[in-house]
Amino acid sequence: MVQIEDLGRIIDEHPFFQGIDGKLRGLLVGCAANERVDAGQYLFRQGGHADKFYLIRAGSISLEIHAPGRTIMVDTLTEGEVVGWSWLVEPYRWTFDARAQELTRLVSFDAKCLRGKMEADAELGYEVLRRFVPVMGHRLAATRLQLVDLYGPAE
Amino acid sequence: MTALPAEPMLPSPFRIVKVVRELADTFTLVLQPEAGGAFAFRSGQFNMLYAFGAGEVPISISGDPADDGQLVHTIRSVGPVTQALGALKVGDVVGVRGPFGTPWPVEEAFGDDLVIIAGGVGLAPLRPAIYQALANRQKFGKLIIMYGARTPQDILFRKELEKWRSRFDVNVHVTVDRATGQWAGRVGVVTNVVARAGFDPLHTTALVCGPEVMMRYAVDMVEKRGVPTDKVHVSMERNMKCGLGLCGHCQWGPHFVCRDGPVFRFSEIAELFPVREL
Amino acid sequence: MVPGIGTKVVFERNELDRLITALRERQYRVVGPTVGEGAILYEEMTSSADLPAGWTDSSQPATYRLNRARNGRVFGYTLAAQSWKRHLYPPRQRLFRAERAGRGFRLSGGGGDEAPMAFIGVRACEMAAMQVHDRVFTQDGFTEPGYVRRRQAAFVVAVECAHAGATCFCASTGTGPAVGPGYDILLNEILDAGRHVFVATAGSEKGGEILAGLSCRAPAAAELSAAAAQPASAAAEQQRRMSADAAGVLSRSAESPHWDNVAGRCLTCGNCTMVCPTCFCTSVEDVTDLSGDIAERWRNWDSCFTIDYSYIHGGSVRQSGASRYRQWITHKLASWQQQFGTSGCVGCGRCITWCPVGIDITAEVRALEDREQGR
Numbered sequence: 001m002v003q004i005e006d007l008g009r010i011i012d013e014h015p016f017f018q019g020i021d022g023k024l025r026g027l028l029v030g031c032a033a034n035e036r037v038d039a040g041q042y043l044f045r046q047g048g049h050a051d052k053f054y055l056i057r058a059g060s061i062s063l064e065i066h067a068p069g070r071t072i073m074v075d076t077l078t079e080g081e082v083v084g085w086s087w088l089v090e091p092y093r094w095t096f097d098a099r100a101q102e103l104t105r106l107v108s109f110d111a112k113c114l115r116g117k118m119e120a121d122a123e124l125g126y127e128v129l130r131r132f133v134p135v136m137g138h139r140l141a142a143t144r145l146q147l148v149d150l151y152g153p154a155e
Numbered sequence: 156m157t158a159l160p161a162e163p164m165l166p167s168p169f170r171i172v173k174v175v176r177e178l179a180d181t182f183t184l185v186l187q188p189e190a191g192g193a194f195a196f197r198s199g200q201f202n203m204l205y206a207f208g209a210g211e212v213p214i215s216i217s218g219d220p221a222d223d224g225q226l227v228h229t230i231r232s233v234g235p236v237t238q239a240l241g242a243l244k245v246g247d248v249v250g251v252r253g254p255f256g257t258p259w260p261v262e263e264a265f266g267d268d269l270v271i272i273a274g275g276v277g278l279a280p281l282r283p284a285i286y287q288a289l290a291n292r293q294k295f296g297k298l299i300i301m302y303g304a305r306t307p308q309d310i311l312f313r314k315e316l317e318k319w320r321s322r323f324d325v326n327v328h329v330t331v332d333r334a335t336g337q338w339a340g341r342v343g344v345v346t347n348v349v350a351r352a353g354f355d356p357l358h359t360t361a362l363v364c365g366p367e368v369m370m371r372y373a374v375d376m377v378e379k380r381g382v383p384t385d386k387v388h389v390s391m392e393r394n395m396k397c398g399l400g401l402c403g404h405c406q407w408g409p410h411f412v413c414r415d416g417p418v419f420r421f422s423e424i425a426e427l428f429p430v431r432e433l
Numbered sequence: 434m435v436p437g438i439g440t441k442v443v444f445e446r447n448e449l450d451r452l453i454t455a456l457r458e459r460q461y462r463v464v465g466p467t468v469g470e471g472a473i474l475y476e477e478m479t480s481s482a483d484l485p486a487g488w489t490d491s492s493q494p495a496t497y498r499l500n501r502a503r504n505g506r507v508f509g510y511t512l513a514a515q516s517w518k519r520h521l522y523p524p525r526q527r528l529f530r531a532e533r534a535g536r537g538f539r540l541s542g543g544g545g546d547e548a549p550m551a552f553i554g555v556r557a558c559e560m561a562a563m564q565v566h567d568r569v570f571t572q573d574g575f576t577e578p579g580y581v582r583r584r585q586a587a588f589v590v591a592v593e594c595a596h597a598g599a600t601c602f603c604a605s606t607g608t609g610p611a612v613g614p615g616y617d618i619l620l621n622e623i624l625d626a627g628r629h630v631f632v633a634t635a636g637s638e639k640g641g642e643i644l645a646g647l648s649c650r651a652p653a654a655a656e657l658s659a660a661a662a663q664p665a666s667a668a669a670e671q672q673r674r675m676s677a678d679a680a681g682v683l684s685r686s687a688e689s690p691h692w693d694n695v696a697g698r699c700l701t702c703g704n705c706t707m708v709c710p711t712c713f714c715t716s717v718e719d720v721t722d723l724s725g726d727i728a729e730r731w732r733n734w735d736s737c738f739t740i741d742y743s744y745i746h747g748g749s750v751r752q753s754g755a756s757r758y759r760q761w762i763t764h765k766l767a768s769w770q771q772q773f774g775t776s777g778c779v780g781c782g783r784c785i786t787w788c789p790v791g792i793d794i795t796a797e798v799r800a801l802e803d804r805e806q807g808r
Contacts (some may be wrong), residue, residue, distance in 0.1 A: 062342060071336030075343045080351060101339055138350070145344045146332045150366045151305040152277030153180075153233075162542050163575045164528045164732070170537070189537065207531060207538050208721040208728035233746045248537030366747075394744050396717055399575050400772075403714030403735070404742055406764060409771035430687050432756030 007032045010107055014055045015080045016131060024124050031113035035062075035106045043083065043098040043106075048096050050086035052108045059104025063096040072147075075139070076101070085132055087111035165398055166205045166250025169226060171243055177229060177311055179274060182241055183217065186226040186249065193223035197258035198283030199390060199418045203398050204228060205250030209239035210290075213395040213413070215280035216254065220287055226251065229279035229311070255288065255398035257418045259284040259289070260388060264360035267386070268296040270352070272302045272373045274345055274365025278311045280390050280417075281364050285319070299326040299352055303345030303369065306331050307338045328352060349376040357380035364390040366385055371428065374421055387421035408433055435645040435796040436635040442649035443656055446629040449481040449507065452590070455646045456551040461588055464520055465553030466513055471499055473513040475552070480525045484553075485510055492598040492782065494791030505629065508554055508622050510779060511598035516710030518557055521566065521583050528717070533726040549653035555616065557609030557664070558601075558781040560591055560709030564615060568773045569713050588639060589755075591616035595663040597670040600782030602795055605674035608779040610667035618644060621660035632660040657774065663771055673795045675766075675780060676802055686801045687759070695797060696755035698790050703736030705784035705792075706761065711777045714742070737761050762797060 008029050012016045035054070037043050041056065043061060044091065054061075056079050073095065075125040083106070086094050092111065118125035118136050170408045173185035188194060196202075201215040212234070218227025232241045240249065261269075261284050269288050273281045288298055300319060308331060320327035330341040334357045341348070345365075359382045363370050370389050377387055393405035393412040400411035408427040410416060427433055436442055443751045444452075456463050457479070467476045468485045478484070489502040490510040502509045531538045555563075567584065570577035594601075595609040603609030612619050617640035621632040632652055635641040635644035652660075658717045676682060706712040716735035735742060738757050751757045769777035778794065 060341070064336065068163070071340040073334040073336065073338060076330070076341040078341070078351065142344045142347055145346065145368070145372060148368060149305070149332065150344075150369045151303070151309060161527075162578055164730075165540060165542055166529075168537055168540070205730075207533065208719060208725065210719040211717065211730075231746075245534050250531075250538075252538070392745050393750070394742070396715075398571060401570070401577060401713070402716065402732075403737065403764075404716070406737075406760070406768065409768040411772070431752055432751045433687070433760075 007034065007107065010057065011032075011055075014057065014107070016055050016082045016135075024074060024121075024127055027117050027121065027124050028109065028114070031110045031117065033108050033110070035108045037100040037104050037106070037151050039100055039102045041100050043100065044094045045097050046094055048094045050092045051086060051111045053082065053084040053087050053111065054106040054108050056083060057105040057107060059106075060101045061098050061104055062101050063098055066097055071097075075143075082132070085136060087115070088129075088132065106126055162353075162396065164252070166203070166211070166252045168248045169251045171245050171247050171249065172225065172243055173284055174243070178309055180233075181231045181311060182227065183224075183227060183229045184240065184243070184249070185218075186228070186251065187224070188226075188251075189248065194226045194254075195223045196220060196226075196254035196283075198261060198287050199280060200254040200256045201256065201280070201395075201398075201417065202210070202226070202228065202231075202235075202251050202253030203395070204240060205252070206236050206239035206243070207248075207250075210236040211250070211252075211396070212236045212240075213255075213301060213398065213418070217279040217282045218286075220283050221290060229276070229282075231276045232341035252398060253414070255413055257416055259287075259362050259390075259418055260360070260420075261287045264288075264386075265291070265294040266358070268298070268354040268359040269298050270349075270354050270359050270361040270377070270382075271298075271300045272345060272349060272361060272363045272365070272377070274369040274373070275305065275309070277365035277369075277390070278302055281362060282312065282315075284362055288353070289319075289325070296358065297326060297354055298324065299354055301328045301345055301348045301352060302330070302346075303365070304329070304331050305333070307334050307340070326352070344372070346372045346376045353414075357383075359386060361387045363387065367392070374428075383422075384425055385420055385422040388418055389421055389424075390417045391419060392417070435500035435638075436641045436649075438635055438637060438641065440641070441632055441634050441652050441657065442644055443630050443632055443652045444644075444647050444649045446507065446631065447481075448631075448647045448649075449484065450623055451647050452643065453478065453480055453553070455643050456588060458550065458800055459643075460548055461551035462548045463551045463553060464507070464517075465590075466510065468499065472497060473499065473510045475513045475515065475517060475554070478553075481507075490598065490787040492600045494600065494785050494793055495788055496791075497778070497786050504624055506622060507625050508592045508620075511594065511596070511601065512556060512559075512783065514783075514787070515708055516553065516562060516781070516783070518562070518566070518710050518712075520550055520552070521563065521587070522570075522577075522580050522713065526579060526732045528730040528732050531728045531730070537729070547583070549588070550583065551588035551590065553590045553592075555589050555591045556594055556781075557591070557612040558603045558779040559614060559710055560589065560615050560780040561603075562607035562781070563589075563778060565711045565773070565775055565779065566713065569711075588643075589616045589618075589636075591619045591636075593619065593621050593660070593663050594667040595622065597667045597672075598782060598786075600785040601667075601671050601784060602673040602675055602782065603647060603780030604668040604671050605677075605795075606776065606780035609664070611664035616640070620665055623656055623659050628658065632656055673782065673785075675778065675791070675795050676798045678802070679778075679798045680767040680770050680776065682802045682805060683763045683797055685805065687763070689801055689804055691797075691801050691804050692759050694800070695758045696753060698792055699754050699758045700759055700789060701738040701754045702789060703738040704787045704789065705794075706736040706738060707734065708783040708787045709765075710779060710781055710783070711765075712736075716742075737764070764793060765794075766798065
């Protein structure tokens with residue numbers, strides 16, 4: 001049980017779930033696990049089953065698209081950020097590759113487990129989505145800025 | 156009226172003593188006055204550089220304000236005059252008028268965390284402020300440099316950024332818009348870094364320089380973090396032809412960017428910033 | 434005896450020749466109203482025969498006509514097409530000449546040995562415009578040497594308006610029709626019942642000295658009252674007026690939908706900026722000879738209505754005509770106050786007359802004001 005208490009504290013301290021109600025946190029802990037991924041290792045690959053999402057405790061993860069002959073990095077996520085929302089959207093498949101740039105420690109949440117609890121407990125469902133939506137909005141805005149090619153040559 | 160003045164539109168000759176190829180389209184000229192003597196300036200100021208027969212362009216000074224023995228300009232080749240400047244070699248002469256414009260208020264930030272946010276070649280006008288901050292390191296809280304570039308190949312002053320990052324008392328965050336797998340750093344816009352960087356918003360001074368769109372979003376994020384806008388400073392770019400508030404081209408609302416800027420306190424221009432085509 | 438400053442004397446119309454001669458003898462290049470290109474132009478003159486005696490002008494939005502007058506009034510027109518700006522801050526000025534020397538070049542300055550100028554026929558609004566330029570070209574930290582040199586050397590013979598043109602509105606901008614201080618000689622032309630004289634006021638010692646060389650007499654009371662009545666009647670004739678709150682209206686109107694309305698009419702030709710006596714924007718031009726060994730840098734009048742005016746790397750800031758008209762009028766009437774402590778508009782009405790589509794600066798301010806007040 002020590003491990004579960006630890007996970008509860010980690011979830012509490014991570015910016016993503018900061019301030020969450022104790023009862024809901026308890027539900028989250030039931031689906032959570034500690035993970036580590038070594039530098040260069042993949043957390044997941046494009047097209048794979050999105051059966052988890054992650055909170056980064058330390059380290060950094062790059063989101064990549066693999067093309068024949070090269071890999072294009074599209075975003076980097078670091079300590080305090082959340083990785084992955086494909087688990088929320090059918091057919092639950094990863095959109096990008098996620099690779100550790102260094103030794104990275106994370107908390108993972110089992111998607112099937114959490115989706116089930118969210119279906120059963122609308123309060124938990126709302127709380128999780130309420131925290132995901134601003135992150136999605138921010139990343140969409142940031143991606144659009146990248147599209148602008150701010151520093152590129154003038155037309 | 157006052158006594159007859161000297162010719163403010165007449166450049167002084169400076170000889171090129173060093174040329175550094177920084178990036179594919181960006182180079183640095185190190186200059187010394189033909190007439191000898193020093194060139195004093197403040198961080199954030201700019202000069203009008205004249206290439207013989209080609210014309211004159213406003214270029215910010217990218218050297219160390221504590222070193223007035225040489226004048227350093229980092230230039231991106233984007234037009235005929237900057238291309239003419241790029242074709243010059245050590246020993247050639249350029250015309251210089253200046254320094255012009257308002258400085259980065261580095262001293263004003265003493266006691267605060269100093270957050271420097273640069274995009275693209277916008278790191279060049281901020282480098283003098285970084286030198287000044289490093290020379291007065293103990294007078295600040297945190298010193299954070301956040302820099303966004305297009306790709307890893309477009310990172311300006313890369314060696315210096317690496318040197319600064321290796322210090323224990325400076326935080327350097329570099330992010331690029333796109334990269335391939337060889338890049339071990341961050342990908343994403345510089346606003347992402349601003350969103351997460353550790354500084355105390357209520358005791359922070361932010362200096363921001365980059366393309367206007369980047370500055371708009373960066374300032375937005377700094378504001379969201381809770382930094383008061385009278386402690387946020389931006390460096391504006393407009394068409395400057397004289398440096399004296401005389402030719403009219405650089406007007407931005409009531410301001411002559413060459414004289415009242417280029418560095419503006421954000422709270423004083425917050426209303427102009429979002430007006431399109433001003 | 435030399436008339437002291439403020440002293441009024443009277444001389445006959447035929448003494449104008451002697452006035453011009455006296456100025457020329459003192460090495461002034463005399464510039465005054467002449468008839469040419471179907472308009473009144475301020476050009477160099479050698480005798481009073483060059484003056485537009487018997488001519489009058491008629492100004493309407495987008496219309497300017499030179500007409501024969503029924504009398505022989507010398508200053509019977511209102512304004513020349515272009516202002517004295519052409520002479521004090523010429524449309525094309527050489528800034529320097531550079532000659533290749535080894536790996537470098539040698540620079541020589543723009544000029545400065547021009548003869549001093551005497552201006553004959555400066556109107557109240559035009560004198561106000563010169564005083565606006567005095568502030569523009571003499572700022573903290575620097576002065577524009579060419580302008581200051583020419584302005585300090587210039588001799589000003591002002592002429593007070595007896596009538597207003599249809600596009601005049603100086604009474605509402607506080608810049609006329611009465612001529613304020615700053616002249617060397619002020620003239621009021623009196624033409625009635627066979628009498629054609631000038632009431633002259635000495636405005637400086639130089640002015641007094643010139644008047645001392647003319648055949649003058651003391652003015653009669655009727656002549657003094659006729660002269661004094663002229664600016665009042667010229668003010669009463671004015672049909673247009675600038676809103677007293679123009680600066681306020683414009684500073685609040687950056688996002689007004691009215692700009693698109695103006696843009697629908699404005700051709701962005703820049704005529705208004707060329708004829709405006711206070712518009713001072715310039716650009717620079719670099720030229721080299723065929724050998725490439727000699728380069729010159731020239732300063733040319735420019736206009737905020739051109740697309741290149743606001744060019745920065747990546748494109749011009751002001752792409753739309755709406756934004757360029759907004760820039761011009763907002764600068765003229767509002768920003769100018771913050772920049773130079775005075776309005777940039779002196780109410781001469783040239784921008785209305787010479788606008789090919791007759792855009793009226795006073796009407797545009799009124800339209801913005803109406804929109805603001807929901808009218």
